Amino acid sequence: MISIRFHLLATLLPAFAAISIAAGFGVYYSTKAELGARLDTRLANYAVDLRFTPPQPERDGGGGMRNRFNAGERDTKRPRMSEFMETGRSRAGLMQLSATLFTNLPSTVYCEISMGSRDTIVKTDNLENNQISRPPPIGDEPVFYDATLANGVQLRAWASKLSIVRDTRHPLVILAVSRDEIDVTLARLASILIGGGIACCLILSLLLIVSLRVSLRPLSKLGEQAATMDAESLHERFSEESAPSDIRPIIGRLNDLMAKLEESFARERRFSGDLAHELRTPLAAIRTTSEVALKWPDQASAEDFEEIHKLSSGLQQTLDSLLLLSRMESSAAEKARESVDPATIAEECRALHAPRAAEHGLRIEFDSSQAAGLETDPRMLRIIMANLIGNAVEYAPEGSVVTIAVGGAALFQCANDAPNLAPDDVPRLFERMWRKDKARTESGHAGLGLSIAKACADTLGFELVAELDDGGRLHIALRS
Amino acid sequence: MRILLVEDAVSLRKPVVKALKASGFAVDETGDGEEGYWMASENPYDVILLDIMLPGMDGHEILKKLRAEGNETPVLFLTAKDTIEDRVTGLRLGADDYLVKSFAIEELIARVEALGRRRYQKSTPVLKVADLELDSSAKRATRGGTELKLSAQLFALLEFLMLRAGEVVSRADIEEHIYDEQADPMSNVIDTAVCALRRAIKTSESDAKLIHTRRGMGYIIQEPAQ
Numbered sequence: 001m002i003s004i005r006f007h008l009l010a011t012l013l014p015a016f017a018a019i020s021i022a023a024g025f026g027v028y029y030s031t032k033a034e035l036g037a038r039l040d041t042r043l044a045n046y047a048v049d050l051r052f053t054p055p056q057p058e059r060d061g062g063g064g065m066r067n068r069f070n071a072g073e074r075d076t077k078r079p080r081m082s083e084f085m086e087t088g089r090s091r092a093g094l095m096q097l098s099a100t101l102f103t104n105l106p107s108t109v110y111c112e113i114s115m116g117s118r119d120t121i122v123k124t125d126n127l128e129n130n131q132i133s134r135p136p137p138i139g140d141e142p143v144f145y146d147a148t149l150a151n152g153v154q155l156r157a158w159a160s161k162l163s164i165v166r167d168t169r170h171p172l173v174i175l176a177v178s179r180d181e182i183d184v185t186l187a188r189l190a191s192i193l194i195g196g197g198i199a200c201c202l203i204l205s206l207l208l209i210v211s212l213r214v215s216l217r218p219l220s221k222l223g224e225q226a227a228t229m230d231a232e233s234l235h236e237r238f239s240e241e242s243a244p245s246d247i248r249p250i251i252g253r254l255n256d257l258m259a260k261l262e263e264s265f266a267r268e269r270r271f272s273g274d275l276a277h278e279l280r281t282p283l284a285a286i287r288t289t290s291e292v293a294l295k296w297p298d299q300a301s302a303e304d305f306e307e308i309h310k311l312s313s314g315l316q317q318t319l320d321s322l323l324l325l326s327r328m329e330s331s332a333a334e335k336a337r338e339s340v341d342p343a344t345i346a347e348e349c350r351a352l353h354a355p356r357a358a359e360h361g362l363r364i365e366f367d368s369s370q371a372a373g374l375e376t377d378p379r380m381l382r383i384i385m386a387n388l389i390g391n392a393v394e395y396a397p398e399g400s401v402v403t404i405a406v407g408g409a410a411l412f413q414c415a416n417d418a419p420n421l422a423p424d425d426v427p428r429l430f431e432r433m434w435r436k437d438k439a440r441t442e443s444g445h446a447g448l449g450l451s452i453a454k455a456c457a458d459t460l461g462f463e464l465v466a467e468l469d470d471g472g473r474l475h476i477a478l479r480s
Numbered sequence: 481m482r483i484l485l486v487e488d489a490v491s492l493r494k495p496v497v498k499a500l501k502a503s504g505f506a507v508d509e510t511g512d513g514e515e516g517y518w519m520a521s522e523n524p525y526d527v528i529l530l531d532i533m534l535p536g537m538d539g540h541e542i543l544k545k546l547r548a549e550g551n552e553t554p555v556l557f558l559t560a561k562d563t564i565e566d567r568v569t570g571l572r573l574g575a576d577d578y579l580v581k582s583f584a585i586e587e588l589i590a591r592v593e594a595l596g597r598r599r600y601q602k603s604t605p606v607l608k609v610a611d612l613e614l615d616s617s618a619k620r621a622t623r624g625g626t627e628l629k630l631s632a633q634l635f636a637l638l639e640f641l642m643l644r645a646g647e648v649v650s651r652a653d654i655e656e657h658i659y660d661e662q663a664d665p666m667s668n669v670i671d672t673a674v675c676a677l678r679r680a681i682k683t684s685e686s687d688a689k690l691i692h693t694r695r696g697m698g699y700i701i702q703e704p705a706q
Contacts, residue, residue, distance in 0.1 A: 288492060
């Protein structure tokens with residue numbers, strides 16, 4: 001099972017890590033580029049310094065700097081590179097030249113002046129026996145490139161042709177500084193970024209875990225409350241007041257569900273209570289009758305046995321009805337499909353209840369003029385019709401009229417006067433064991449007839465609708 | 481003891497009435513709630529047996545009304561409803577006992593007897609006057625160790641007198657508690673019955689006279705003055 005917490009962590013943490021890594025790379029490479037650019041600027045400045053070497057070797061670097069800035073004005077008074085080149089023909093001259101030429105350069109700067117591909121003619125002392133690696137072929141413009149010394153030191157170098165000297169050997173000037181400083185800086189930056197990134201990720205995960213736990217607490221509370229619920233606590237409701245707005249709809253739905261459950265549990269409880277009553281009363285009668293007959297045999301009579309027989313038949317009928325109902329409701333009922341003439345079945349059911357109707361002084365109006373054949377299960381249709389007619393005959397007041405109509409507005413319709421029925425009772429008519437008068441225990445009806453009819457109608461895909469009209473007449477219609 | 485049984489299921493009412501009568505109780509019966517209430521308030525019953533679901537007026541309603549009128553007759557609910565709530569509701573309304581259907585008839589009779597005794601503040605089923613002993617649960621009466629042969633009616637009469645031993649019991653009282661509505665006691669039925677009872681409890685010539693007549697008032701059962 002994937003938890004919301006896990007899902008959020010699994011999404012947010014890698015996303016944050018990716019963003020951090022990208023940002024780290026960005027910072028690292030922009031810093032690297034910036035440091036490289038600064039180094040190049042420094043090299044370019046040294047190149048300018050080199051071009052305008054001070055006239056007197058004994059002058060200090062500071063003066064050199066000043067002179068460099070004023071170079072434009074006093075250009076003509078300065079010795080030029082060409083002069084050095086011309087004087088640098090002898091060995092002694094070279095030494096002198098280098099001493100003069102490099103005075104203005106800091107000791108960390110390497111410089112080499114060479115003639116084309118041939119040997120170096122002048123170089124700074126710090127180079128000792130090393131040589132700066134040569135640049136790629138260059139044109140008139142100076143180039144920056146990464147160089148190395150023979151001893152492995154990494155350098156950033158600037159190279160330019162000495163175009164001012166009209167020398168066919170194409171003299172080349174190379175200035176270089178060590179990259180060590182920026183490499184160290186970059187390495188430190190990288191370690192800070194990596195360390196910081198990891199720390200940030202850890203802190204973020206911790207924050208996420210804590211905040212998720214806090215914000216998901218109402219959900220876990222809901223879960224805990226739901227876990228304590230059982231059939232006995234269906235009247236309880238989940239509190240919406242302190243819940244975050246996100247889960248309020250869920251709580252609302254849950255509460256609706258609880259209300260429905262409570263209602264159906266109440267209905268089931270009512271049913272089992274009614275069932276208990278329905279079964280217990282005849283059972284108690286059988287038991288008491290037989291116990292009395294046993295205890296006072298001289299008072300026992302054939303009447304007692306008749307009574308026991310009648311009661312046990314009644315019980316059997318109730319149980320059969322219950323079984324039929326439960327088969328219908330469990331949708332396990334097998335239904336046949338045949339072409340059926342509803343008028344014939346209705347007539348048979350009417351005939352079945354005719355004696356009872358006559359006993360109650362009822363008049364039955366039977367109309368099958370609009371009957372039409374249909375494809376359905378005749379057995380279940382018979383159960384529906386028999387129960388509807390049976391119900392009407394049983395509960396219609398003496399001397400009233402029961403109307404039976406086959407076809408027309410409905411497949412089958414049955415109506416009878418129901419003076420005791422209130423409009424509120426109509427929705428409960430099809431409830432199992434519901435009877436308007438609970439105390440009618442001796443009627444031989446357990447209040448299952450209409451439930452059975454309804455279950456059969458549902459199985460056949462029909463609709464059974466009850467309506468109480470203003471005249472207190474109950475109409476129950478079977479519609480397709 | 482006179483009992484009222486209000487139960488709408490005729491099939492159950494009939495054998496219960498038969499059993500109660502066979503046990504020596506005077507029993508009035510009805511299947512209708514309102515009629516039951518009317519009978520209970522009109523007659524001095526010793527115990528009332530009430531079903532809860534009744535046409536007309538339900539058992540709870542009858543009990544509530546009786547108690548509101550100050551009628552303290554012990555009431556036993558006889559019902560198919562067996563949830564704790566149902567029992568509690570009944571007992572809260574002032575019912576004295578509760579029996580769920582189906583029940584053993586012996587148990588019902590024992591409970592009715594217990595309730596009847598409670599009415600006369602007796603906690604044991606054995607009543608005693610001098611050497612006359614009556615066990616109302618075993619339905620046995622002895623005089624000085626000798627078992628007496630008594631019909632159910634005479635036993636009930638003796639039990640009624642012994643329950644109120646030392647008190648004068650009027651003929652009307654006896655009539656109300658020993659005979660049910662169906663019996664139509666003639667004016668001398670009580671006298672005849674008492675006479676028969678006197679004979680029945682006299683096992684030997686030496687036995688002292690226990691039942692005395694208070695002319696114009698009724699009868700009293702008491703130990704003979706020393």
